[in-house]
Amino acid sequence: MCENKVLSQENIIVTAKEIQTILKDFRIGKKPLAKLLGWGETTIIRYIEGDIPTAEYSNKLKSIVEDPIYYYELLLENKDNLTNVAYRKTMQAVLEKMTERKINLIAQYMIYYTQGDLSPGYTQWLLYYSQGFSMALFDRELFEDDFNVNTENAPYISLYNSMKKHGVNLLEVPINRLTETEKNLINKILDTFCWYGPKTLKALSAFEKSNYRVSRDKDGRRIISKDLIKSQFKDILALYGIRGLNDIHKYPDSRFFDLRGI
Template identity: 45%
Template sequence: MNNKRIDTVITSEEIISILRRYNIGKKPLARLLGWGETTILRYIEGDIPTTEYSKKLISILEDPEYYYETLEHNQDLITGVAYRKSREAVLEIILSSKINKVSYYIMHISKLSKWDISAKYLQCILYYSQVFSLVLFNNELFPDDCMVNDEYIPYENQYKRMERNSSYIINCNNISLSPTEKALIKEVYEAFSWYGPRAFHQMALYDKSSIKISRDQRNRRIFAKDSLKAYYDEVLKIYNIANINEIKRYPGLRLREICERNE
């Protein structure tokens, strides 16, 4: 049994890990990938996968959302029981992350409104959902730190994930957010969806110099949650925004202030 990966060749132990992680059998996985039924078994027993097959298996191992897309796209190639068991397993992995839950809920709202939200604009909704949760509820919506960078992409890992996997929307019934959280996210989405990425860039640029920058454990620049809360708490007081029903007023007020300052 091959247990040590050589370059881009997946190991037998890693293949076994795929089967366990996604609760799928050897034959169903092979069928799902459009391969011969004994392919996975042969690799586990010592055959060396081709570079193409190995790369695909490594992608599946390292990226649950890639596997989810593969499962959804090729579900007719396996039994209904195998599909449901594996789907439950992969969704549990994906939705164990709170920011993933929030992201997929935003994408769900976007789909209902018949608007294909971009990875960049999702960042805007994530950012302001976090901000309004911190200020109005004194509670973080998700634990991820807000990165400070020249591209104004506050949640870089999430941005990269959506860039890779943006085709499938997870059924809203699988997303366990509280009614209050869902209401907040929906209000932020509806308030900001009237404005384009350029408006978000203007607001981010305007605010950036006034928010305290910290460093995380990896020495990356971040806006700590307490800094975000302190800054936007003052802003919302000025705009007299005290509950989620008033969030819709924020973008217009902010952009008007920016325009007046730039005149």
């Protein structure tokens, strides 16, 4: 019983290795991190050397390990606790961490392009159309995430949950990580589909989903495979005479009237 309790505590309490990961990933020193968190400046040093943090302090450090956006919010809130040099250095690091995954980078680019005028749900469908037209027009995926089938009706559920939790943050996006072709496609998707509200995009995608067959990924999650999405969008290109980016508008324009029964 006692052994199980110890094991349970070990799983909960942040480890020295995890703290070292924070220092490395966010390019911040031990004393600056302690200052950022409003703690004594030797606190992080002591934890790395073997002192056991309180549950409150451990939970805060665990949250940083698990969620870069949490660290980003702390940084904005407590920036006066750091020197300008330390702040700029760690801010750059957390922005890189937050956009490490391609789908997050693209979502942040969309938010930046629209000056924050996107909701978590709306972003989901803009990502879906960007992915579909990228695979159909250029024969390559924009990001590796699969389309998830779930009760939230959010195909990219991890990103959706993060945006729901933290809101829409307008960040300085490292757009040099996107190719000109990718940016041109995303811009065209935004310029085209942002004419329509989330309700219209949801109805439009619901029609497409009715033609999909749900499968399972290696972890047993229900998904719609990229091959099926690509095939569907290839059919859309042929049906609506879409030969390039400037023709993408033909699809939602035509489908909008179909949905309205006009």
